Amino acid sequence: MQDDTTKTTTQEINQDNASNLQLKGLSFDIEARIPGQLGRAGTIHTPHGDIKTPAFMCVGTHGEVRFLSMENLHSIYAQAMLSNGYHLRNKSYEIAEIGGLAKWSGWNGPTLTDSGGFQVMSLGSGIGKVVSMEREKEVTNAPKKDRLAIVTEDGIHFHDPFTDQDDFIGPKESMDIQNRIGADIHMAFDELTSLADSYEYNVEALERTERWAQISLDEHKKHRDDLGYRQSLYGVLQGGRWEDLRRSTAKKLGAMDFDGYGLGGAFLKSDLHNILRWCNEELPEGKPRHLLGLSRPDDILVGAENGADTFDCVAPTREARHGRIYTKYGYINIEKFANSDQPLDEGCDCPVCKAGWTRGQLRALLKSQDPEDRAKYFNLASIHNLRFTLRLTEEIRQAILDGCFEEYKNEFTANYYGYSPKGAAKPE
Numbered sequence: 001m002q003d004d005t006t007k008t009t010t011q012e013i014n015q016d017n018a019s020n021l022q023l024k025g026l027s028f029d030i031e032a033r034i035p036g037q038l039g040r041a042g043t044i045h046t047p048h049g050d051i052k053t054p055a056f057m058c059v060g061t062h063g064e065v066r067f068l069s070m071e072n073l074h075s076i077y078a079q080a081m082l083s084n085g086y087h088l089r090n091k092s093y094e095i096a097e098i099g100g101l102a103k104w105s106g107w108n109g110p111t112l113t114d115s116g117g118f119q120v121m122s123l124g125s126g127i128g129k130v131v132s133m134e135r136e137k138e139v140t141n142a143p144k145k146d147r148l149a150i151v152t153e154d155g156i157h158f159h160d161p162f163t164d165q166d167d168f169i170g171p172k173e174s175m176d177i178q179n180r181i182g183a184d185i186h187m188a189f190d191e192l193t194s195l196a197d198s199y200e201y202n203v204e205a206l207e208r209t210e211r212w213a214q215i216s217l218d219e220h221k222k223h224r225d226d227l228g229y230r231q232s233l234y235g236v237l238q239g240g241r242w243e244d245l246r247r248s249t250a251k252k253l254g255a256m257d258f259d260g261y262g263l264g265g266a267f268l269k270s271d272l273h274n275i276l277r278w279c280n281e282e283l284p285e286g287k288p289r290h291l292l293g294l295s296r297p298d299d300i301l302v303g304a305e306n307g308a309d310t311f312d313c314v315a316p317t318r319e320a321r322h323g324r325i326y327t328k329y330g331y332i333n334i335e336k337f338a339n340s341d342q343p344l345d346e347g348c349d350c351p352v353c354k355a356g357w358t359r360g361q362l363r364a365l366l367k368s369q370d371p372e373d374r375a376k377y378f379n380l381a382s383i384h385n386l387r388f389t390l391r392l393t394e395e396i397r398q399a400i401l402d403g404c405f406e407e408y409k410n411e412f413t414a415n416y417y418g419y420s421p422k423g424a425a426k427p428e
């Protein structure tokens with residue numbers, strides 16, 4: 001049952017691949033499919049190593065995963081790191097000087113950057129990934145002057161709350177920054193719409209995103225070999241909840257010379273499988289697809305089943321810091337486990353669980369007045385939650401290779417959510 005290939009650390013993969021992939025850039029092999037579905041298992045080859053898919057990419061916004069060392073990341077069999085073009089923009093010259101993100105960060109494995117489009121829109125309007133309709137309406141009905149992001153033909157003007165400065169980013173700026181950062185995979189610059197935006201607005205935004213996709217591609221090609229290895233670019237699909245928009249943009253961007261595709265948008269949970277199906281039925285099959293910013297187990301299962309190959313999200317580490325610990329039988333709030341001798345998650349193979357840390361011990365660290373204890377808690381809890389999420393994608397991969405995805409999904413879901421996907425309605 002165990003797939004030994006996913007147990008190879010990124011460092012070992014790097015040595016194997018050495019330099020033969022340096023200027024070839026990205027390629028993708030499909031190894032198995034879920035019968036009757038769009039889901040598949042494969043391998044993405046990048047200049048800095050392979051990614052066995054489906055795979056979860058750990059988010060290191062600023063080039064490091066918060067509270068985790070690079071050694072920690074290797075110890076949980078992380079395969080790739082996603083950083084943020086917008087947040088790293090001021091360091092991009094320094095990163096280029098050192099030879100790109102993989103080297104600069106010390107990660108030395110496959111990397112991906114996002115374009116900054118999501119960040120500036122979410123800073124500007126509070127748009128989230130999976131949100132309630134009520135929250136969306138509340139945010140997007142705010143008077144224009146209260147919105148911090150204004151979209152124009154050239155890009156997005158926004159107010160940066162971190163620097164308290166007005167700033168601007170468009171497709172040219174985003175590509176310029178991402179090419180200097182030099183991740184293996186970049187994202188084209190796109191406009192994220194909210195669930196409350198109308199069909200008409202989505203048409204307008206999508207046409208703009210498609211124009212930006214062409215600009216992104218043209219700019220990217222000028223500088224993709226600047227750091228001595230081929231950087232690759234994914235086109236990003238928007239189109240809200242509308243089948244005609246999703247299919248038409250997948251056809252248009254699918255015909256363009258992108259190396260892969262980012263599946264973007266703010267989703268209602270109930271729409272996710274349809275949106276992925278509409279996009280992935282139209283996209284070229286042989287190119288990898290990244291589902292942007294989702295990591296709940298049910299979202300990853302739906303994503304993998306419907307043809308998403310890679311995933312990323314800050315939730316596993318962010319939730320760990322807030323006391324939410326993932327277990328096979330759903331998440332727990334660690335604060336409720338004072339003096340508990342129970343393991344974090346029975347049978348978990350992460351270094352924290354293997355070392356015998358208990359729920360009570362982690363709670364004591366979290367509650368301690370000593371900042372060093374709390375930092376220790378953040379480290380241990382983040383390692384555990386990330387390993388849980390990575391293991392989920394490894395198990396999905398293995399189930400696809402073994403031809404038993406459906407059984408795996410049913411068993412995982414019954415344990416984690418306490419219901420069978422075939423039976424009762426999903427509890428919120």
Ligand SMILES: [Zn+2]
Nearest residue numbers: 348350353384
């Ligand atoms: Zn664990």
